[in-house]
Amino acid sequence: MEHITLLLGIVIVTALVFDFTNGFHDTANAMATTISTGALKPKTAVAMSAVLNLVGAFLSVEVAKTISGGLINEEGIRTEVIFAALVGAILWNLLTWLLGLPSSSSHALFGGLIGAAVMSAGWSSVNGSTVVTKVLLPAIAAPLVAGLAAMLATRLTYRISKKAGEQATSKGYRAGQITSAGLVSLAHGTNDAQKTMGIITLALVTGGVIAPGSNPPLWVIVSAGIAIALGTYLGGWRIIRTMGKGLTDLAPPQGFAAQTSAATVILASSHLGFSLSTTQSCSGAVMGSGLGRKGGVVRWSTATRMFVAWGLTLPAAGLVGAGAEFLTKQGTWGIILTGALLIAGSAVIWTLSRRQPVTVDNVNDVGGEPAGVVTTAIAAVTPPPAGTVAAADELKTTIPGPDATEPARPATV
Amino acid sequence: MKIDWAALGSVFGVSLIVTVALVGLFTLGIVGLSKRESASAQGDTATLAVTGAYACFAACAAAVAYGIYLIVA
Numbered sequence: 001m002e003h004i005t006l007l008l009g010i011v012i013v014t015a016l017v018f019d020f021t022n023g024f025h026d027t028a029n030a031m032a033t034t035i036s037t038g039a040l041k042p043k044t045a046v047a048m049s050a051v052l053n054l055v056g057a058f059l060s061v062e063v064a065k066t067i068s069g070g071l072i073n074e075e076g077i078r079t080e081v082i083f084a085a086l087v088g089a090i091l092w093n094l095l096t097w098l099l100g101l102p103s104s105s106s107h108a109l110f111g112g113l114i115g116a117a118v119m120s121a122g123w124s125s126v127n128g129s130t131v132v133t134k135v136l137l138p139a140i141a142a143p144l145v146a147g148l149a150a151m152l153a154t155r156l157t158y159r160i161s162k163k164a165g166e167q168a169t170s171k172g173y174r175a176g177q178i179t180s181a182g183l184v185s186l187a188h189g190t191n192d193a194q195k196t197m198g199i200i201t202l203a204l205v206t207g208g209v210i211a212p213g214s215n216p217p218l219w220v221i222v223s224a225g226i227a228i229a230l231g232t233y234l235g236g237w238r239i240i241r242t243m244g245k246g247l248t249d250l251a252p253p254q255g256f257a258a259q260t261s262a263a264t265v266i267l268a269s270s271h272l273g274f275s276l277s278t279t280q281s282c283s284g285a286v287m288g289s290g291l292g293r294k295g296g297v298v299r300w301s302t303a304t305r306m307f308v309a310w311g312l313t314l315p316a317a318g319l320v321g322a323g324a325e326f327l328t329k330q331g332t333w334g335i336i337l338t339g340a341l342l343i344a345g346s347a348v349i350w351t352l353s354r355r356q357p358v359t360v361d362n363v364n365d366v367g368g369e370p371a372g373v374v375t376t377a378i379a380a381v382t383p384p385p386a387g388t389v390a391a392a393d394e395l396k397t398t399i400p401g402p403d404a405t406e407p408a409r410p411a412t413v
Numbered sequence: 414m415k416i417d418w419a420a421l422g423s424v425f426g427v428s429l430i431v432t433v434a435l436v437g438l439f440t441l442g443i444v445g446l447s448k449r450e451s452a453s454a455q456g457d458t459a460t461l462a463v464t465g466a467y468a469c470f471a472a473c474a475a476a477v478a479y480g481i482y483l484i485v486a
Contacts, residue, residue: 059485133416141421149429153436160440168447169440176439176473183480190484256439261432267483268427274420 006332007079008207010339012200014086016227019196021093022105023053023231026192028239029102029262029282030184033255035363036244039174040181042235042360048178049185050233056189057197057225071110071134072117073125079206080328080335081116082199087342088112088321092313094349100238100246100358101309104277105192107135111317118318119325131314134275139310142265142276143284150261150285154292157253173252180259187266188278189228196224237358243283245364246302248290258282258289280310435476442469 004012030052031045040048089105089112096103110131117125161169201216210217244250250258262278262285269276283306290298327334327341445459445466452459 056484129415137416137421141425145425145428149432152429153432156433156437157440160437161444164444164447168450169443172439172443172446176443179477183477183484186481187484253440257432257436260436260439261428263480264432264435265424265428267480268431269424271483272420272424272427274417274424276424 004209005207007083007335008203008209010335011079011083011086011203014083014090014339014342015196015199015203016223018086018090018093018105018109018199019193019224019227020231020234021090021097022192022196023050023228024234024236025093025097025103025105025231025239026188026279027232027234027236028243029278030181030188031235032240032243032282033250033259033286034177034181035240037173037177037250037252037255038364039177039252039255042237042240042363045181046233046235046360048182050229052182052185053189053193053232054225054229056186056191057193057228058221059186060190060194070130071127072113073121073127074202077117077202077206078120079203081113081120081325082203082206083335084116084119084324084328084338085109085112085321086199087324087338088115088317088319090342091320091345091349092317094346095316096309096313097236097238098349098353099305099309100242101306102239102243102279102283103306103309103313104139104279106195106277107139107310107313108317109195110135111314112321114314115318115321115323116325119322120329135314138274138276139280141274142269142280143287145269145276146261146265146281146284147288147291149265150258150288151292153257153261154254154289154296157257158293161253170252173256176256177252177259180256180263183263184259184266184278184282185232187263187270189225191270191278193224193228196227197221200224235360235363237360237363238353241358241363242302242306243286246299247283247286247306248296248298250286250289251293254289254293254296257292258285261285261288431476435473438469439473442466442473445469 027046027049030049031040034040035042035045039045086109089108092103092108092111093105096108114126114131197216197220200220201210201214204210204217204220205212205214248254262282265276265281265285266278269281283303287298287303290296324338324341327338443466445462448459448462449466452462
């Protein structure tokens with residue numbers, strides 16, 4: 001661990017911070033449906049996901065060889081470029097978290113890398129066709145594949161279980177949801193913690209600390225695993241709320257179908273050589289299961305905002321990455337200024353998020369579109385139906401009142 | 414630009430079939446087990462339904478195990 005320069009130290013810390021944001025940004029993928037259907041209590045769910053992420057980080061021995069998967073030319077990449085890319089990715093992750101929009105953390109990192117690489121070495125350093133095949137096409141395919149599978153599975157499961165009572169099946173659906181959520185968590189830990197390990201290892205190689213081609217040192221594996229697990233445990237409640245409650249209303253059978261579809265798509269895609277984003281698969285699956293139930297609705301206004309965020313991920317993270325690279329090119333003061341700007345930007349976003357905090361306690365209280373004034377007013381005066389499902393008790397102990405702090409969204413009412 | 418349509422197609426097909434099959438099997442298992450409860454309420458044992466249910470769950474467990482194997486490998 002000798003000869004770690006200031007810049008290298010900054011890059012390692014920044015990479016771990018990115019790993020941390022990746023953790024809480026992506027908790028929703030595994031646990032949003034489980035939490036919103038009441039299969040697990042929110043705290044239990046994120047704890048389970050965190051443990052599985054940590055385990056996943058140690059599971060695979062095959063460490064990401066490239067951090068961008070061929071998107072940019074990584075030969076002779078400078079440490080500053082990696083730093084600038086991470087700055088772009090972290091800020092985009094935080095911003096989408098503030099808005100409660102699920103977007104792909106990997107795509108944010110890709111965007112940051114592209115922006116920083118272009119600023120550093122020009123457009124020739126970006127492999128344009130790889131961008132199309134690895135980022136743009138999957139972004140369209142993932143929600144379609146996962147959504148269609150989840151929709152058909154939801155239809156099927158409702159048809160089969162029609163005769164059995166809700167009481168009799170709820171335990172089974174609960175177990176099924178937890179299992180598939182666990183698989184998603186495990187796969188996430190393996191994939192995404194590896195990515196951070198790859199970044200730190202690349203930075204160490206670039207800085208001449210370890211020999212090219214060597215495996216990541218143990219402390220890198222441990223710290224990357226812990227960072228992603230801590231982030232997961234923190235829980236990105238804003239995104240969990242959007243995915244579990246905002247896109248559609250999920251009943252346990254839908255949650256089970258959606259999560260199973262997501263787990264299958266993620267595993268199938270990464271092993272058949274056409275990687276699909278975890279976040280996009282999960283969001284697609286949730287929407288598909290919303291469409292699959294009779295009378296189910298997808299809130300397209302929320303979905304549209306999410307799609308817009310997906311489209312903006314690459315350019316936005318790229319712009320920030322390019323700006324950061326422009327500063328770091330100026331020398332040491334530029335690097336320090338970039339670091340200061342990153343901290344300041346994160347602080348601003350965090351402060352903004354405190355205005356309407358979404359926490360473990362109110363994650364299932366929808367302040368979203370459909371709970372308009374009328375709905376909540378009716379809910380406030382109507383006593384809960386006598387024959388409530390067992391799960392509903394866990395799900396909501398309070399009826400959300402009209403959220404005064406919620407800004408008026410144009411699409412509401 | 415070379416788009417690997419074959420890989421994309423197989424991801425599509427495999428995901429669809431596996432998801433629907435797993436969800437179907439698991440639901441059959443749940444329904445089978447629920448038959449036991451209603452049967453025992455009438456003093457019967459729904460042996461066939463219960464055996465079938467456990468077979469379904471076993472198939473699902475095997476799929477999960479294969480999933481973990483894919484993650485580790």
